[in-house]
Amino acid sequence: MELQAERMVDHSLRTKPIAIITSHHNNGTIVSLSKEAKNEGLFHGMKIGLARKMSHRVRMLPYNHNLYGYIYKNIIKTFYNYTPLFEPIHYGQYYLDMSGTNKLYKSMNDIGIHIAKNIYSQTNMKSKIGISSNKLISKISTKVVPENIWQIYNGNESQFLAPLSPDILPICSEKTIKKIIHFLIINSIEQLQQIFKIPQLASILFKDLYSQLNQQVFGQDNTPVYPLLQKSKIINQKILSQDSNDYHLLQSAVRELAGNIGYKLRKSNRAGKYICIEIHYSDGFLNKKYCKLNTNNNHEIIKICKNLFDKIFTRRNRVRAIIMTTTNLFYISQQLSLFNESSTKYQNISSALDIIKKKFGKNSIHNGFNYELCSKLKSVKI
Known part of the structure; x- marks a missing residue:
């Protein structure tokens, strides 16, 4: 969508190689790129410094939120x-x-x-629209079928998947499955379907992932469509415009992400049972940890997230991105407290902030701790 949007605004970009990037700094990364840019040797996630060395023809555009x-x-x-x-x-x-x-x-x-x-x-x-009986087949059809609208009728899912490469299945991104497929020289999903017709052999080969792979190989997907307010998790991500290991800068990013999570939870009158923080380092290393949340109060969420971040920020390497996820969402009803004045105080502050954000926009007010550092960060929401 990003590429279409940029080419819609500037028609001169329609035939040129373009890439959407997080930052013009050498440590920035490519978020999305056109076919012409791929032909130049660039790929998703490549550092900007390396991309500039490989190709001078590609037009690099900042992410336009x-x-x-x-x-x-x-x-x-x-x-x-x-x-x-x-x-x-x-x-x-x-x-x-x-x-x-x-x-x-x-x-x-x-x-x-x-x-x-x-x-x-x-x-x-x-x-580009894929019509089918489930989400898995609809998604795959938009990737492999050149027509803008294509329908796979109920019962034809396994036949549709048969000639395709196993890499198109989401579960095949797992390292263990990749190794087995490479070792057995499996080039099509049809070959996997033949293996799964012998359940004993398939269960020995794929072990714990047998049932999940068995469903995807034959085009089965029972997951429902989750409406906007019924999704079971909220994800916020912040990509630094420049890789950094500055503790205060990273704490500022954590506070801002926690505040955004709290705002979204209160907006839908829900709270999350668990919260998870992931730190992505510039060398590709990943650290993550989760803990219980059970609140939508900004003060409590920020306090929990700061403590969680301190536990996993244990390396000297520079950080590229921080991802915060709250899961197991549930609806809550507010109950007035006669004795816990501090809790009521923080709830009132959160409510006042929500009113300002609704009236003037999400970025209309910032925490004082974040204000000086927010210009150094670039947020990407999922």
Whole structure:
């Protein structure tokens, strides 16, 4: 979606190699890139310093949050005209549950055409739509089928997957499965399907991942479409514009992420049972740890996250990104406390901050600790 948006704004970029980047600094990384840029030898996640050495033709554009956010909101408004059950994965990728709409339109293809036309009229963005009985097949079809709208009928899932490479299945990104597939020289999903027709052999080969791989090999996926307010987790990510091991800078990033998590939880009147922090270092190393949360109070969330960060920030290497995830979301009802005045005080402060953010925007007010450092950071939300 990012590439389409940039080319829509500047028509001169339509045939040129372009890359969307986190920062123009040498330690920045490529977030998204065009086919022309891939032909130049660049790839997703490459450092900007190396990319500049490899190719001088590629136009590198900074991540434009305002533009992508505006397009995202207009696409969401379009979906509400067709179904209340849709699940945004990230900018440019969505799942829609169209159950019960057969009587309103001639066919599912007809619905797909209507949705694509409406999105184009609202945003000038072209769509690629995969229609099937589950999320797995819909996602794969948009990757491998050249047509803009394609339907895989119920019962034809395994036949559709058979000629494709095993790499297209999400579970095949697991290292253990990759090694087995490479060792057995398996080049198509059809070969995997033949193995899984002998359950004893497949269970010995793939062990704990047998049941999950068995489902994906035959195109089975029972996960429902989670509406926007019913998703079981909230993820926030912050990518530093320049890799750093400055403790105060990183603490500022943690406080800001924790504040955003709290705002989203209170907005939906929910709390998270657990919270997890991941630190991604510039050398590719990853540290993560989680603990119980059970609150949506800003003061408590920031306090918990600061302690959690201190436990996992144990290396001297520079940090590239911090990811914060809260899971097992549940609805809560506020109960007035007669004795715990400090808790009521912090709840009132959080409520006052929420009112300001709703009226003037999410970035209208910052914590004093973050104010001097926030200009050094660049936020990417998932």
